[in-house]
Amino acid sequence: MQALPTEPQTWATLSPVLRASWRRSAHGVTDPTSALPPIELDGLALQTYRRDHPLHQVLPVLNRLLIEPAAEAGLIVAIGDAAGRLLWVDGARSTLRQAERSAFQAGANWSEQAIGTSAPGLALVTGRGAQVHRHEHFSHTAHRFSCSAVPVRNPLTGEILGVVDLTGDAQAVAVHSLPLLTAAVSAAETELKLSPAPASQPRLSTLGGPPALFNSHGMRQRLSQRHAEILFLLSWYGYSRAAREGLTAEDLVELLYPGPGHEVAVRAELVRLRKLLLGPVHTGVSLLSRPYRLSAALELDAAEVWEALMVGDRARALDIYRGELLAGSDAPGVLRARHELSALLRESVLADGSSEELWRYLQLPEAYEDQQAIRTALGVLPLTSPHRAALVARSES
Numbered sequence: 001m002q003a004l005p006t007e008p009q010t011w012a013t014l015s016p017v018l019r020a021s022w023r024r025s026a027h028g029v030t031d032p033t034s035a036l037p038p039i040e041l042d043g044l045a046l047q048t049y050r051r052d053h054p055l056h057q058v059l060p061v062l063n064r065l066l067i068e069p070a071a072e073a074g075l076i077v078a079i080g081d082a083a084g085r086l087l088w089v090d091g092a093r094s095t096l097r098q099a100e101r102s103a104f105q106a107g108a109n110w111s112e113q114a115i116g117t118s119a120p121g122l123a124l125v126t127g128r129g130a131q132v133h134r135h136e137h138f139s140h141t142a143h144r145f146s147c148s149a150v151p152v153r154n155p156l157t158g159e160i161l162g163v164v165d166l167t168g169d170a171q172a173v174a175v176h177s178l179p180l181l182t183a184a185v186s187a188a189e190t191e192l193k194l195s196p197a198p199a200s201q202p203r204l205s206t207l208g209g210p211p212a213l214f215n216s217h218g219m220r221q222r223l224s225q226r227h228a229e230i231l232f233l234l235s236w237y238g239y240s241r242a243a244r245e246g247l248t249a250e251d252l253v254e255l256l257y258p259g260p261g262h263e264v265a266v267r268a269e270l271v272r273l274r275k276l277l278l279g280p281v282h283t284g285v286s287l288l289s290r291p292y293r294l295s296a297a298l299e300l301d302a303a304e305v306w307e308a309l310m311v312g313d314r315a316r317a318l319d320i321y322r323g324e325l326l327a328g329s330d331a332p333g334v335l336r337a338r339h340e341l342s343a344l345l346r347e348s349v350l351a352d353g354s355s356e357e358l359w360r361y362l363q364l365p366e367a368y369e370d371q372q373a374i375r376t377a378l379g380v381l382p383l384t385s386p387h388r389a390a391l392v393a394r395s396e397s
Contacts, residue, residue, distance in 0.1 A: 208323025
């Protein structure tokens with residue numbers, strides 16, 4: 001006899017762990033036949049929360065050990081916080097589209113209290129790995145999938161930071177699924193233990209708005225466009241080209257101006273920039289010469305987007321990418337980097353992006369009228385998605 005959420009007399013067929021979970025679920029989910037998980041994080045709130053969550057540090061590890069092989073097997077991986085809210089969902093695109101119909105998506109709360117028994121919710125309650133087959137889910141909306149999940153702990157304190165879940169067909173609850181998840185989570189916890197405490201570095205913001213230099217004490221210094229360009233070029237070409245030796249004045253002329261004969265202007269700007277960095281607002285970095293380079297590395301938002309895309313972490317790239325690089329600049333070096341970064345983001349999202357990632361990409365000003373991206377998004381968005389009408393209105397007939 002199959003256990004039915006609305007008939008407690010049938011619950012005896014469940015394992016003790018699942019039976020206890022269904023009892024807890026019944027207190028929070030009054031109608032398991034129609035319940036959907038609430039979307040508690042969306043838009044900027046979701047982006048900010050993901051960026052600041054400790055688990056964003058281990059996304060490359062989980063991507064390599066879990067998300068990539070899961071996608072090849074037709075499965076998806078969800079990474080959630082300690083409250084059961086899913087922060088990242090990635091994997092096989094066809095399975096992602098099906099999951100979105102059940103609101104198994106970033107920002108949704110899949111805790112026991114919110115939606116009833118599921119592997120992520122059960123793992124968070126018990127503090128152990130959990131597996132839930134299709135009809136063992138308390139709410140009907142989750143019956144299309146099976147899932148396994150393992151909690152992630154702070155390796156220093158033992159506190160639960162979140163959960164990693166594997167969802168899909170019967171492969172998601174196969175004998176090897178929990179050991180695979182456990183090994184990936186163990187590697188992630190080791191990465192967290194080895195990661196140094198976040199350094200207080202100056203940060204240069206170059207995407208989607210006026211650039212600013214943040215110092216190690218949280219003070220914010222607004223920059224002129226030329227100074228922002230110089231700091232960006234010194235950081236970007238040292239970061240992405242491995243040119244750690246710095247740039248000569250001639251290099252900077254070539255990167256800043258479309259033609260020769262600007263050496264005097266560049267040197268004057270460098271003198272002013274050096275004074276700014278050493279000024280009353282202590283930045284923690286100075287400008288060195290022969291060749292020109294920075295005394296300490298800057299945290300650079302554009303470089304973080306590039307790095308995220310190189311490891312296939314499109315969600316994090318979209319979290320950081322707020323718009324074009326130094327949009328008001330026509331410096332040749334900036335134009336080249338702007339094109340490279342924008343093209344890489346577009347190519348990655350169009351080739352492998354989920355419907356959520358495509359929708360987020362299409363909210364960027366530079367992508368608003370991108371007809372190929374619109375057609376691609378319409379091809380993967382569920383027919384019931386509220387975003388379809390907006391994209392149809394933007395599409396060219």
